Amino acid sequence: MSLSRVKILLSWCNENGVQIDPRIQVRESRNHQELADSTESSSRGSGISVYSLEDYIDCSCSLVRIPKAAILSTKSCFLSQDITSAPYGHAAHLALALALYGEILRGQDSKWFGYLQSLPRETVDIAIFWGVKDVIDFKSCVCSSRGDTVPSQSAIGDDAGNVGVTCSNAEFPESAPSLQYLDGKQARMWLSCTGAKKELNGLMDEIRQYYVFVVEPTLHAAFGRLRQVGAEHNANVVLGGGIPRLDECSNELNSVEPSLPGFCHAYSLVSSRAFLVDAYHGLAMVPIADA
Numbered sequence: 001m002s003l004s005r006v007k008i009l010l011s012w013c014n015e016n017g018v019q020i021d022p023r024i025q026v027r028e029s030r031n032h033q034e035l036a037d038s039t040e041s042s043s044r045g046s047g048i049s050v051y052s053l054e055d056y057i058d059c060s061c062s063l064v065r066i067p068k069a070a071i072l073s074t075k076s077c078f079l080s081q082d083i084t085s086a087p088y089g090h091a092a093h094l095a096l097a098l099a100l101y102g103e104i105l106r107g108q109d110s111k112w113f114g115y116l117q118s119l120p121r122e123t124v125d126i127a128i129f130w131g132v133k134d135v136i137d138f139k140s141c142v143c144s145s146r147g148d149t150v151p152s153q154s155a156i157g158d159d160a161g162n163v164g165v166t167c168s169n170a171e172f173p174e175s176a177p178s179l180q181y182l183d184g185k186q187a188r189m190w191l192s193c194t195g196a197k198k199e200l201n202g203l204m205d206e207i208r209q210y211y212v213f214v215v216e217p218t219l220h221a222a223f224g225r226l227r228q229v230g231a232e233h234n235a236n237v238v239l240g241g242g243i244p245r246l247d248e249c250s251n252e253l254n255s256v257e258p259s260l261p262g263f264c265h266a267y268s269l270v271s272s273r274a275f276l277v278d279a280y281h282g283l284a285m286v287p288i289a290d291a
Contacts, residue, residue, distance in 0.1 A: 076281070077099035
């Protein structure tokens with residue numbers, strides 16, 4: 001993550017009333033590979049970290065003040081009227097992942113863009129996705145988690161639990177994504193004799209089902225409404241005699257397509273960062289506090 005992305009985040013915090021104590025600093029964090037071998041460069045952004053600028057800060061100090069209007073939840077997102085929220089459990093994770101994914105797909109139109117652009121760009125390596133092909137970007141093999149389309153008819157997966165284009169191990173390029181898949185597959189073998197494997201398989205099935213029957217229909221309907229509003233706005237500008245600006249004519253929403261890998265990316269962010277805020281918002285993404 002470049003320094004400019006940190007500046008964008010801090011600017012967004014200032015605009016949204018997030019107050020950060022000057023005794024701490026928000027800056028780019030290096031991923032585990034870079035820390036293990038600083039001589040090798042890595043393109044896998046890992047987000048941000050918070051560092052202390054002093055040796056000692058009293059535990060009674062409030063280092064960050066975050067207005068509830070700045071948090072991202074199923075109650076505050078633009079899909080709030082379309083999402084059936086849940087107070088806790090896996091249903092709460094799925095609902096918040098949908099809320100987050102919707103905002104990610106909106107890009108710069110999202111209220112939280114300044115915050116979202118600072119988050120890790122790749123799916124967080126959580127156990128539920130170990131050795132699962134459809135959540136890893138194999139470039140030519142399966143779709144990327146950054147906006148490419150995965151056909152809905154294949155999103156449920158085959159009997160082996162694979163989604164998208166089927167590739168043999170021999171076809172995997174020798175790259176970080178393929179190594180990530182193979183490493184995850186091996187790690188999952190360690191769970192084969194435990195109760196964790198059955199639980200993880202069940203959760204992955206729930207994610208696929210939720211994506212097909214809830215995420216895709218909800219996002220297509222919501223972005224369809226946004227396209228209609230945008231088209232009506234442009235028509236009104238033309239009929240009123242004015243000349244619409246370039247940014248009013250171009251509608252990036254036309255290129256937005258949800259994908260299962262993209263939703264899994266959002267799910268991994270929720271699983272690794274979100275926490276319960278209060279009875280109203282429930283599980284939520286809280287900028288800076290989740291760094």
